[in-house]
Amino acid sequence: MDWDKLRIFHAVADAGSLTHAGDRLNLSQSAVSRQIRALEDSLGATLFHRHARGLILTEQGELLFDATNSMSKRLETAAARIKDSEEEVFGELRVTTTFGFGLLWLAPRLPKLYEKYPELKVDLILDERVLDLPMREADVAIRMKEPSQADLIRKRLMSVQMLMYASREYLDQNGTPDSAEDISDHRLICQSTDAAQVMAGASLVQTVMAYNPRSTLTINNYFGVLQGVLHNLGIGVLPDYVTHDFPQLVRVLPEIESADVPVFLAYPEELRQSQRIAAFRDFVQEEIITYRKHLRSLEKA
Numbered sequence: 001m002d003w004d005k006l007r008i009f010h011a012v013a014d015a016g017s018l019t020h021a022g023d024r025l026n027l028s029q030s031a032v033s034r035q036i037r038a039l040e041d042s043l044g045a046t047l048f049h050r051h052a053r054g055l056i057l058t059e060q061g062e063l064l065f066d067a068t069n070s071m072s073k074r075l076e077t078a079a080a081r082i083k084d085s086e087e088e089v090f091g092e093l094r095v096t097t098t099f100g101f102g103l104l105w106l107a108p109r110l111p112k113l114y115e116k117y118p119e120l121k122v123d124l125i126l127d128e129r130v131l132d133l134p135m136r137e138a139d140v141a142i143r144m145k146e147p148s149q150a151d152l153i154r155k156r157l158m159s160v161q162m163l164m165y166a167s168r169e170y171l172d173q174n175g176t177p178d179s180a181e182d183i184s185d186h187r188l189i190c191q192s193t194d195a196a197q198v199m200a201g202a203s204l205v206q207t208v209m210a211y212n213p214r215s216t217l218t219i220n221n222y223f224g225v226l227q228g229v230l231h232n233l234g235i236g237v238l239p240d241y242v243t244h245d246f247p248q249l250v251r252v253l254p255e256i257e258s259a260d261v262p263v264f265l266a267y268p269e270e271l272r273q274s275q276r277i278a279a280f281r282d283f284v285q286e287e288i289i290t291y292r293k294h295l296r297s298l299e300k301a
Helices: 003-015 018-025 029-043 059-083 099-116 168-174 180-185 199-209 222-230 240-244 275-300
Strands: 048-051 054-057 091-097 120-126 140-143 152-160 162-167 187-190 215-218 235-239 249-251 261-268
Touching: 003 018, 003 029, 003 054, 003 059, 018 029, 054 059, 091 099, 091 275, 099 120, 099 140, 099 222, 099 235, 099 240, 099 275, 140 275, 152 275, 162 168, 162 199, 162 222, 162 240, 187 199, 187 222, 199 235, 222 235, 235 240, 240 249, 240 275, 261 275
Parallel strands: 091 120, 091 140, 187 215, 187 235
Antiparallel strands: 048 054, 140 261, 152 261, 162 235, 162 249
16 A cells, blocks of 8 residues: 555545645645545545535545554654654644643643753643553653553652642632531532542542532632632632642641542553653652652651
């Protein structure tokens, strides 16, 4: 099968248009059309339904696109491994993690990574979905549970807990609750139990909701919950790692806490030798060591 025709077919299927595919490939629309017709003739199958709004893959076209998509991702992996220098760290690194951890813990620390590796290009993908690392939806993941996908190298980084926090100004105005029953006098800020989140967080919210808070504000990510707490709207359910960068938060109701939530870093086995992966992994581990030292100093204070 002609590799060049497959490359052109993949571009057309991805773009949904002969014109757009031609622009990507620096080919005329007629040249792209000729290559697609030649590929269809060689296969004895129609690959696209053609209509005024563009092109739609036929069933046979879908089968071929699945194959070329897998080929494309494997080629990307090979290219990434080839480009990785033994001594230099450069190029694109696609990192996926949750909204909360990405916005509240990882992103504020990235300046240190760029300071050390100024030519690195980080593509930070914040998503509660578990992306498929072997299929190169991302290069490396930080997740709040151990990944179950095969062919991954995984390392447990730390554990976090969901705890209750409020601002000092809010507590001065509304009083500090002494027991869980006092939640009925306060507004609770949290993620909805229907929102995508770790089970420990949802379970803690269900527990607190049972005490009938006077009012609630539900937001679908922890960054939003944090903003509500910082703006004195109520008592929030937040992961404990936010205390490192927001010392103005006050922990309340210490008897209410979630189970430990493990944090894992994972990447595909085939990227074991990647210098970019190694640099990012070491950076995260160093930052966690610093984070733990800070927590210990707070405990002693």
